[in-house]
Amino acid sequence: AQRVTQPEKLLSVFKGAPVELKCNYSYSGSPELFWYVQYSRQRLQLLLRHISRESIKGFTADLNKGETSFHLKKPFAQEEDSAMYYCALSGRGFQKLVFGTGTRLLVSP
Amino acid sequence: DTGVSQNPRHKITKRGQNVTFRCDPISEHNRLYWYRQTLGQGPEFLTYFQNEAQLEKSRLLSDRFSAERPKGSFSTLEIQRTEQGDSAMYLCASSRDRYEQYFGPGTRLTVT
Numbered sequence: 001a002q003r004v005t006q007p008e009k010l011l012s013v014f015k016g017a018p019v020e021l022k023c024n025y026s027y028s029g030s031p032e033l034f035w036y037v038q039y040s041r042q043r044l045q046l047l048l049r050h051i052s053r054e055s056i057k058g059f060t061a062d063l064n065k066g067e068t069s070f071h072l073k074k075p076f077a078q079e080e081d082s083a084m085y086y087c088a089l090s091g092r093g094f095q096k097l098v099f100g101t102g103t104r105l106l107v108s109p
Numbered sequence: 110d111t112g113v114s115q116n117p118r119h120k121i122t123k124r125g126q127n128v129t130f131r132c133d134p135i136s137e138h139n140r141l142y143w144y145r146q147t148l149g150q151g152p153e154f155l156t157y158f159q160n161e162a163q164l165e166k167s168r169l170l171s172d173r174f175s176a177e178r179p180k181g182s183f184s185t186l187e188i189q190r191t192e193q194g195d196s197a198m199y200l201c202a203s204s205r206d207r208y209e210q211y212f213g214p215g216t217r218l219t220v221t
Contacts, residue, residue, distance in 0.1 A: 004151075036212075043112075044152070044200070044212040086151050090207075095165060096142065097210060099151030 002027045004089050006100035013077050014108050021072040021103045023061075023087030032090040033063055033070040034097065039083045047072075047085070057081070077107045111135060113213035115201050121219045122191055129187045130216045134203030141184050142210060143176055144200040145169065152200050158184060191220045 003026040013019055025031060035047040048056045050063040050070060061072045070087060084104050088097040114133045122128050134141050139160050144152035155174070157165045160181035170176075173191075178184040188195055198217050202210040 009149075043214045046209055046211075049209070088151075095140070095157050095207070096154035096167075097144075097152070098154070101149065101151050 002089055002091065002094070002098045004087050004098055004100035006085075006087055006103050008103045009101070010104045010106065012106045012108065015079055016076050019072075019074045019077045019081070019105065019107075021085050021087075021105065023070045023072065023100060025068050025070065025087075025089045027068075027089060027091055029091045031063070031065075033061070034088040034090070035059070035061055035070075035072050036086045036088055036099075037083050038086070044086070077105075079107050079109060081105060082107045113201055113203050113211050115199075115213040115216050117216060118214060119217045119219075121221065124193060124220055125190055127187065127189045128191060128218065129185050130199055130201075130218075132184045132186070132201030132203075132213060134183070134201070135205075135211055138203035138205045138211070139181065140204045140207075140210075141178055142202040142204075143184070143186050144202065146198040146200060146215070147196075155186075188218075191218075193220045196220045 005024045033050045036044050037047040038044045059074045084102050086102045087100045116131045141158045143155040146152045154167050156176050158178040161178050173189045176186045198215045200215045201213040204210045
């Protein structure tokens with residue numbers, strides 16, 4: 001079975017501080033990992049996916065197959081980063097996305 | 110707006126009534142997904158269409174739930190004999206390639 005774990009419900013930081021949102025997954029096949037973000041009163045949208053290896057809005061995430069992790073990082077948080085972040089998993093054997101429970105990031109001035 | 114749209118945005122119904130939700134995907138997308146999200150949880154997969162064919166259904170989708178995608182365009186999700194446990198946000202997503210799913214704003218269902 002596929003599973004995604006986000007251990008933190010809430011992460012509160014000050015503006016300019018580094019941010020790391022944790023994500024661990026369980027899947028025996030070849031995983032595809034994603035981070036989705038939901039800003040207040042907006043729909044869920046893709047932030048980044050591991051196959052793209054790109055940085056979006058200053059965020060990066062590296063897939064670590066040994067630790068089965070896909071943590072989201074940003075060196076200097078901004079107030080506009082405050083949102084709900086979901087880690088999601090897909091794979092060759094299935095089409096759906098399996099989501100974690102989400103982490104709310106709150107960036108204070 | 111060329112994104113995924115869902116109607117209605119909110120639905121309040123009494124227990125035992127039937128409800129139907131509609132999703133209009135991005136026009137060139139051939140894949141369409143339904144998810145359900147309850148408070149404090151991430152979205153949970155319900156079902157998936159490729160064109161008009163329903164290819165996968167979650168065990169969460171009881172016999173009271175049915176989804177269709179006639180002609181491979183819009184989709185409907187019907188819940189019969191609603192229960193209070195059906196109260197949730199119902200999300201629709203569509204994709205062209207295998208990976209990037211675009212989500213709609215959701216339909217919030219409240220069963221009283």
